[in-house]
Amino acid sequence: MPKFLIGYDVESQDDSTEIFLKAASEVHKNLEAKASIFVVGKTLEKNVATSQETLNAGYLEFHQHTYSHVLLKTVIQENEEGITIFPSGTFEEVCEEISKGQRVLRDLLGVEGIGFTAPYNYYRGLSDRLDLLEVLRGNGIKFVRSAGRNERDWQPVPFEWQPYFYEPQGFPEILECPLHGWQDCIAREKLGWNNIEEYIKWVKKDIDYASANQLDFVYCSHDWSSIRHDPKLDHIAELIIYAREKGMDVTNYSTYYEKKLAEQQDKQKLRNG
Numbered sequence: 001m002p003k004f005l006i007g008y009d010v011e012s013q014d015d016s017t018e019i020f021l022k023a024a025s026e027v028h029k030n031l032e033a034k035a036s037i038f039v040v041g042k043t044l045e046k047n048v049a050t051s052q053e054t055l056n057a058g059y060l061e062f063h064q065h066t067y068s069h070v071l072l073k074t075v076i077q078e079n080e081e082g083i084t085i086f087p088s089g090t091f092e093e094v095c096e097e098i099s100k101g102q103r104v105l106r107d108l109l110g111v112e113g114i115g116f117t118a119p120y121n122y123y124r125g126l127s128d129r130l131d132l133l134e135v136l137r138g139n140g141i142k143f144v145r146s147a148g149r150n151e152r153d154w155q156p157v158p159f160e161w162q163p164y165f166y167e168p169q170g171f172p173e174i175l176e177c178p179l180h181g182w183q184d185c186i187a188r189e190k191l192g193w194n195n196i197e198e199y200i201k202w203v204k205k206d207i208d209y210a211s212a213n214q215l216d217f218v219y220c221s222h223d224w225s226s227i228r229h230d231p232k233l234d235h236i237a238e239l240i241i242y243a244r245e246k247g248m249d250v251t252n253y254s255t256y257y258e259k260k261l262a263e264q265q266d267k268q269k270l271r272n273g
């Protein structure tokens with residue numbers, strides 16, 4: 001059964017985080033649908049109580065999105081507006097961002113995070129950065145969302161780029177989950193922020209495609225963008241219901257990771273006889 005993996009990048013510095021956390025807790029509890037939050041450390045520091053309530057409600061797990069949203073790799077984005085460069089932090093800054101991101105999760109929520117979303121995402125993720133994979137390993141990270149851009153460092157990302165382990169790089173325990181299609185904020189900007197109906201249709205088409213081709217769908221949304229013109233997250237509820245109707249299993253990243261890891265270990269056993 002193909003999976004619908006909802007991941008929220010929670011990164012605002014204003015009150016949208018609190019509105020989002022309350023609405024997301026409600027939607028996911030009502031539908032008994034698991035999903036994952038990837039939180040920026042600074043955002044967590046401002047929303048500890050609500051984050052704890054969200055976690056305690058039992059349907060949303062917490063992982064990190066760096067401490068202050070520093071890029072791991074430089075993005076060379078090429079689209080109809082031309083080429084735009086988004087520079088990365090230095091290696092030292094990135095190391096600090098990741099370890100501090102883990103620390104605030106542990107200190108403020110009592111969570112040992114095992115997941116990570118890289119700010120902006122990059123073409124081919126971290127395939128070419130063994131040094132950064134080593135840093136993630138050192139911090140106990142098991143799954144990463146970093147490959148959410150195509151060869152123009154833009155979108156959409158093909159659904160055929162299914163999650164994979166960084167095994168050839170020597171990190172067979174780290175799973176990459178490329179963000180598929182378009183990130184919610186980019187799609188909604190294109191469609192007009194108040195045009196929720198069109199956005200729902202857009203994602204439903206992606207769900208149709210994933211389900212027809214038996215592909216897992218790594219879906220990316222954000223706190224600030226998801227509640228714009230939809231403070232109760234009705235669109236998320238509608239997408240969850242639709243994905244289930246289409247035969248998809250709605251689950252979180254840690255459950256998904258366990259399943260992929262077991263599959264990979266079975267394959268290794270077969271290979272080794």
Ligand SMILES: [Zn+2]
Binds near residue numbers: 011069119120
């Ligand atoms: Zn972000």
